[in-house]
Amino acid sequence: MTADGGFPGHTGSSATEMPPLVQAPRPPVPANSEVSSSEAVPLRQPAPSVELGPTGRPMPHLPEPKPLTSHGNARVIAMCNQKGGVGKTTTTINLGASLAEYGRKVLLVDFDPQGSLSVGLGLHPHEMEYTIYNLVMEPDVTLDDVVVPSGVAGMDLLPSNIDLSAAEVQLVHEVAREQTLQRVLAPALEKYDVILIDCQPSLGLLTVNALTAAHGVIVPLECEYFALRGVALLKTTIDKVKERLNPGLEIDGVLGTMFDGRTLHGREVLERLVQAWGDKVFHTVIRRTVKFSDSTVAGEPITSYASSSTGAEAYRQLAREVLARCLDG
Numbered sequence: 001m002t003a004d005g006g007f008p009g010h011t012g013s014s015a016t017e018m019p020p021l022v023q024a025p026r027p028p029v030p031a032n033s034e035v036s037s038s039e040a041v042p043l044r045q046p047a048p049s050v051e052l053g054p055t056g057r058p059m060p061h062l063p064e065p066k067p068l069t070s071h072g073n074a075r076v077i078a079m080c081n082q083k084g085g086v087g088k089t090t091t092t093i094n095l096g097a098s099l100a101e102y103g104r105k106v107l108l109v110d111f112d113p114q115g116s117l118s119v120g121l122g123l124h125p126h127e128m129e130y131t132i133y134n135l136v137m138e139p140d141v142t143l144d145d146v147v148v149p150s151g152v153a154g155m156d157l158l159p160s161n162i163d164l165s166a167a168e169v170q171l172v173h174e175v176a177r178e179q180t181l182q183r184v185l186a187p188a189l190e191k192y193d194v195i196l197i198d199c200q201p202s203l204g205l206l207t208v209n210a211l212t213a214a215h216g217v218i219v220p221l222e223c224e225y226f227a228l229r230g231v232a233l234l235k236t237t238i239d240k241v242k243e244r245l246n247p248g249l250e251i252d253g254v255l256g257t258m259f260d261g262r263t264l265h266g267r268e269v270l271e272r273l274v275q276a277w278g279d280k281v282f283h284t285v286i287r288r289t290v291k292f293s294d295s296t297v298a299g300e301p302i303t304s305y306a307s308s309s310t311g312a313e314a315y316r317q318l319a320r321e322v323l324a325r326c327l328d329g
């Protein structure tokens with residue numbers, strides 16, 4: 001990445017200066033021209049054509065996940081990007097709901113004082129008895145006191161509201177302040193298969209707590225040029241947390257969101273992402289559709305609000321990719 005936070009070769013120049021998009025390789029033509037039409041079986045079958053995904057790479061086969069016979073040993077994944085409105089909360093809700101559909105026990109952690117994850121699952125910010133704030137700041141409050149059902153079978157939620165903004169200030173005076181979330185989540189690891197933490201759009205102490213508690217990070221990125229700026233700073237923060245606080249931290253993947261396949265622009269941004277992050281970029285890309293805002297208003301995941309929509313299918317595909325990449329592997 002370049003010093004200005006952009007990507008190698010990204011000069012902000014016009015679309016005409018971009019490298020060409022990857023073309024689909026053509027299957028070889030069978031050399032059976034001497035075979036008459038009555039001889040039905042050709043000597044050589046043509047190779048099946050390679051299906052290229054939206055990121056310009058061949059789509060891998062993503063198998064149906066196998067059901068689990070026992071639960072626990074959760075992988076903790078932080079959904080992180082300091083840029084606002086890139087799809088962190090939408091991805092947390094819908095990836096979580098898709099993983100739950102595949103039989104995984106899921107805990108969602110709303111670690112954003114905006115509380116969008118909680119509201120997006122139908123909770124009212126002022127009607128919560130306990131929130132993650134109480135769990136983080138009050139030693140007598142246990143995980144079981146705060147966990148609520150999400151409305152999706154197999155998926156629970158640690159809700160949040162504006163109270164959490166006070167924790168950022170109060171935690172500054174705590175011993176091991178960066179490890180606070182890791183400490184309070186520890187009892188949940190044996191109960192769940194995956195814990196998804198929805199981060200706020202900043203790289204402050206709450207996000208550092210989420211990165212310290214996590215085994216992996218997923219970076220949702222809107223498929224537009226300005227989204228690429230600032231990613232270098234995010235990478236630096238992840239590297240610092242890895243070096244100083246959490247040596248096992250991995251980047252589980254970079255997810256293109258709000259993709260519009262009709263524009264060259266969106267495809268170029270995906271191409272840049274693959275140049276910069278290689279195989280870390282998920283093959284799954286989430287397209288732009290108003291169904292996501294509609295499902296937020298309805299207070300439920302798109303997988304139940306519009307179960308057969310392309311948005312729901314995209315998040316199910318992402319769940320299969322995440323399972324194959326870092327959960328079932």
Ligand SMILES: Nc1ncnc2c1ncn2[C@@H]1O[C@H](COP(=O)(O)OP(=O)(O)OP(=O)(O)O)[C@@H](O)[C@H]1O
Binds near residue numbers: 085091112201290
């Ligand atoms: N693929 C999509 N297509 C269209 N709209 C989307 C898509 N994904 C998310 N949105 C909408 O964009 C808005 C921002 O999404 P979301 O809240 O998930 O982003 P965020 O990164 O969590 O934001 P913040 O940084 O404020 O927490 C929401 O209104 C959401 O419904």
Ligand SMILES: [Mg+2]
Binds near residue numbers: 089116199
């Ligand atoms: Mg959010």
